[in-house]
Amino acid sequence: MHIVHTIPELRAALASSRQPAFVPTMGNLHEGHISLVRQAKPLGDAMVVSIFVNRLQFLPHEDFDSYPRTWEADCAKLQAAGCDVLFAPREADLYPEPQTFKVQPDPQLADILEGQFRPGFFTGVCTVVMKLFSAVFAGKPQGVAVFGQKDYQQWLVLRRMVQQFALPIEIVPGQTQRAADALALSSRNGYLSEAERAEAVQLSLALRALAHAALAAADTLPQQWQALEAQAMQALQARGWQPDYLTVRRRSDLLPPQTGDGSGALVVLGAARLGSTRLIDNFEI
Template sequence: MHIVHTLPELRHALRHAQRPAFVPTMGNLHAGHLALVEQARPLGDATVASIFVNRLQFLPHEDFDSYPRTFEADCAKLREAGCDLLFAPRERDLYPEPQTFKVLPDPALADLLEGEFRPGFFTGVATVVMKLFMAVFAGKPHGFGVFGKKDYQQLMVIRRMVQQFALPIEIVGHGTERSADGLALSSRNSYLSEAERAEALQLSLALRALSRDALAAAHALPAQLPALEAAAMQALAARGWLPDYLTVRRRADLLPPQAGDGSGDLVALGAARLGGTRLIDNLEI
């Protein structure tokens, strides 16, 4: 695996590639990231990953400074997964001057859910992903971007961005990778204590229960859903969590379900804080 740090190095390394397959990450890699690399490998003629902890998507009180940085271990995992090229820019390489031009996602999508609780988050995500796309795919006729479905809303924002800017990039979503007991894999799971790790599974269990209740109420879901969501939030809070949201939305636009929406149309999404760690998960219904 070749490792580069600057844009000129990256573009030189990709000079012969015509359809790169790209997996952007913030490092601290786990099996979920490696599954993305494995999915990317047969898609393109060069498998590229990036590691960059993007300051723009962290709020002032969030964990930018303490976010786990495990570069050597990450490189070893990427090599084993068959990655061809790692782009690991320093902040001055990707942001050589203050980033005053930014990508502003459609508020109708980006101000919901995660956007409500983390204002500006998706602007930071869209801006850095656009910069990375321009670095990896500049001058290429086609390429692939591979992203995990665990960050469901983020995947939707990136798909819309690529569509509206007519980028020659196919966005590929990969299903959420989970541990044996069902916990969604996340870099932030490393923050959890042993007791918190055991409790963390309750978020996915709560989403499963909410999904079952939503399907059972399908004939009157728009009217019954607020009470079902409130009950799910209360049950999780009773276990010591601080939930931001547990909700059922339409997959197409993340708006509340309408009459006639049912199995195949919906997704249950949740975000909650357990101790000092904020976890997210989702389950397509």
């Protein structure tokens, strides 16, 4: 595995590649990340992973400074998974001057759900991903990037960004990886205490229950969908959670469903804080 830190080094390492396969990460890798690497590897002629904790997507009160950095363990996992090139830029390598030019995503998609509770988050995500795409895919006729569907809204935002900028990059979704009890794997699961870890699965259970209720009510009025969402929120609150949202949306644009929308068109999404840890999850239905 070739480890590089600067964009010129990365481009030199990929000089002979015509179709890189790319998985961007913030490190602290778990089996969910590694599954994306395994999925991406046969899709290109060079398997590239980046590790970069992107300051632009953290709000001032969020965990940028304390975000886990596990460099040696990450390198070992990536080498075992068949990564060819690891791009690990320092902040000064990726942002040698203040990043005053930024990618502003469509507010109709990016200012709802996660964007409502983490304003500016998707601007930070789109800006760093566009810069990483420029570094990895410059001069290439085509490429592939794999993003996990646990971050469902992020995957949709980035897919829309690639479409609108006509980038020669295929955005491929990676299935959410789960623990034995169905908790979605996440780097932030490491923040949970033993008791919180046992409780954390309740978010996925609440979303499953909301999905079943939503399908049963597919022909009802939108106001009744909202009542189901409110009930799901209240059930989590009763267990000591602080939910931001548990909601049923259309897969295509994350707007509220219309009467008659049913199986195959919908996704349930949730974000909630357990203690000091904020978890997200979703299920397509």
